[in-house]
Amino acid sequence: MSDVKSFDARILLEGARIVAVRVDEDLVVREVVGDWCEVSVGEDVRDTVPALIGMEDELLQELPYIQLPFVSLGMSHEQPVAISVQRDWKTQSLWILLRDVSEEASVQERLVHQHNALSLAHRELAAARDAALTADKAKTRFLANVSHELRTPLNVVIGGASILRKPREKPLPTEDVVTFSNDIHDSGVLLLQLVDDLIDLSRAETGNLTIHEEWCNPSVIIDEMIRLSRGLPEAKGVEIVYEPCAKAPELFADPRRVKQILLNLLSNAVKVCDPGSRIQVETEVLESGDFKITVRDNGPGMSPADLAIALEPFGQPNAETRSRGTGLGLAIVARLADLHQAKFDIATKLGEGLAASTSFPVERLSSNAG
């Protein structure tokens, strides 16, 4: 016998697109009022309303509190329903009310979608803004560094030249003239190197740094760069040796840029090495077939924090070597390696020296490697 006896109640339920399902303590359907969704008497209500799975304990409470505003089956995209549970105190019957909320859902879904899309767009914009601010700060810092690095050698040039051109009764001693002239020359060379490095870095950042590849012999390049490095003033008393692998391959690369990579790494090494130190240049064909050139020194090495600074443009963690380079070397080496699809890597620990390696991919090697 129906617990919903009132005709008005039936009309009300159907008008509101509600199906009322009476279930027993085993959650078997005993009565269905309303017909817009298919629930059959005698079946387990959880078969038709799987949202009730797991809620058995709550359903058997005296005052079950289950209010699920929008539930639909994801696989079939059925119309969403609102599910609520009521206990009729007169009869102790448990009623599950299923209300068709498809109209509200279509509006609500559009709102949620728009809200989420806007929020995601807002997050992306905020991230882009943060990235732009960071880039702007980096640019400002870069310009400040450039100005500083240009001013230091320019001051030496202007100061030295001012002393040399100053009218005086007695001429300057010859050794002073030589000293000031050397300072002006060295500062000019440093300025030229800085400008060249800046141009390279700027080209790399804008994607305009190009390479002109040809087959070249890395051993010849390494020998040449070692000879050049031995002539650096800081290299006095530093031993630089080359330990080639058994059969170094030919390399398809831009020889000028490979020289630039090696010279940067070698000049960095000699700057930090004391007289009596040793720098090794090693070559190796890796198991993968890649060709690795390593410049290894037994200098002071770097902590991970210092290494991160050194890899940034103008990053010079060691103040003692600050005046002896532009601080752009490693940044340029990393970009030149990229242009050759080579992997640039630095292995170092504080107090244990540093090994900077560039691994050229096997595709750039002649087949006689091994």
Next chain:
Amino acid sequence: MKAHKVIVIGDFGVGKTSLIRRYVLDVFSDQYRATLGVHLYKHSDIVPIDGTEQQVKLVLWDIEGAPLPGEQMMRYSLGASGAIVVGDLTRPDMIEPMRRAADMIEARLPGRPIGFAFNKHDIAPAPDDSNIAALKDRYGALITCTSAKTGDAVPNLFRDLTARIIGGKGGAV
């Protein structure tokens, strides 16, 4: 056979629906469509539990995303046997919302197993080891880097969580 309710929660747009649809239907769509309320997926699977393969039935609750768990998420979580908290590896601030969701699970469903899914691993690296260790220590949870796009690690995430649910290993494993 008893079916187990597993809820999948997290911020919107992190890939909850995509993970479930990859697991249940083995499909993926790049088109973002917000979930309203909850979408239910019934799924049967065979899961290795304590050394034997067992047939299991799951009802997966794909719950509307929100940055922080609210009243609605709590209502939907009622009676769940386990939960998967999904985060988006491309978002730098993903960990805190995941913690808050896991805190809600612990409070509402004490002892139920939790799985953390770091999604979109196809385009972003895994979180730091320290973050993973902290989540493991705090929640004893399963932690998996997933890609709903490629399907990488997705079935195992659901199966491992199911094994914990049925094997009786709760949150603090």
